[in-house]
Amino acid sequence: MAEPVPFRGGGFQPRARRLVAVATLAVLVAGWSLASRAGWVSPIALPPPEEVATALVRLARSGELARHLAASLSRLVSGFALGAGAGVVVGLAIGLVSLARSAGMPVIAALFPIPKIALLPLFVVWFGIGEASKVATIAFGAFFPMAVATYGGVDGVDRTLIRMAQSFGLPTLSIVRKVVLPGALPAMLSGTRIAAAIAIILIVAAEMIGANEGIGAFILAAGNLMQTDQLVAGVVVLSVLGLTVSGLIGAAESVLLRWRR
């Protein structure tokens, strides 16, 4: 008697299927709509998606959406660029220079866990209530994950590649540019993801504390007026913003890390 060998392999290879992703979102929105219409949730607590969509369209038409989005984006971009840029420089220094490593690691360990939003009042004292204090908060928030990811990436670069470059007489700057940086790039890109997410969280919090314009300020104002349709519309904008940023980083990854495939 012969029996086939029982199959025991397979699995543990999750694949992202676009159709499933879209369908899941659609089902969630449909469920939300159904719950509102059936009266399971009060429209004041959570307005149905149709109303949120209407509110969004109205905001877009009136130009209010563009105004708030522009304010948030300019803070986000400048704060993120400053913080992530400094994070890369400091992370590289920590990864390459003993002195920077000895000095930088304890400082990062001490400051990374501080919720950066707690520093906003201090930055307001330093830089005034204007843009600078908000940009500084975002920059500070983006700095740490970027610095940690960068030095982690540099630490992970294959030492034999560095010795190879040295053995062919490459100057130090070329070794950093052509061996260390590309080797650390995958880690730096995942650091960018985290830094960007933190920056978005911080911008909203900062705008809720002290701003007239910006998505955070808009959401807070809508909440104070019990305009939940506008409030949820603001939250949707944030979600789309997050998706866009993650999409951009994903695109950068697939271009810059083509050699990994």
Add this chain to the structure above:
Amino acid sequence: MRLVAERIGHGYGALDVLSDISFSVADGEIVAVVGPSGCGKSTLLRILGGLERPRAGRALIEGTAPPGSLNPITFVFQDFALLPWRTVAGNVALVLEDRPLAAAERREMVAGALARMGLADFADAYPKQLSGGMRQRVGLARALVVRPAVLLMDEPLSALDAQTRELLMDDLTGLLAAERFAGVYVTHNLGEAVRLARRILVMSRRPGRVRSVVEIARPIAGRSAGDAELAAAAQAIWESLREEAVAADRELADG
């Protein structure tokens, strides 16, 4: 140009790795180094190539490098050490980019080295797309392109399967015979040692010393795989190595 090891000794912390190693590599001469695992062969090669400072003794260059040599002492690595984010041509070009060469001349040198190793059709491939043998050919092309005087090769074929190794061995013997590079060739494979080397240094277990030196007079070009003289030399080396290998094996097993 001669590369000379002068009473080199080395260690890490309390661990003595090399002790009193002296030998020299003359123009166009290949010296093979064999010895039990962990006896310091790779360490010796790094010291000879200026990647590590010895505790005692020194590595010397006697005479001047041949004119036109960009990197007189050049490594070929066991694990190839190719940049995965650069194409084959990019990996070879890497070692020329910081040299004062015209772009056209550089391109020509890269193309020449790739053609020499039969890689012309693979210039735009990434290392990941290549077989192990092709990857090491890229490593050899990269070494060739800087016109070395002495090649330092640390088990360059040991990451390859037996058939590929045989093919690359033919390439390598052809190359060494034609270009008259000098070289230090570290290997565990006695067959490779007797195929390539003018002299074979047999090292003792750690701390590594030169236990014996076996000379083979016949030119590389005239050697073939099934040669009786070479087989006899390999047998002599194995006898010299055997006790050391057994002892080294025990030592490692004891921790």
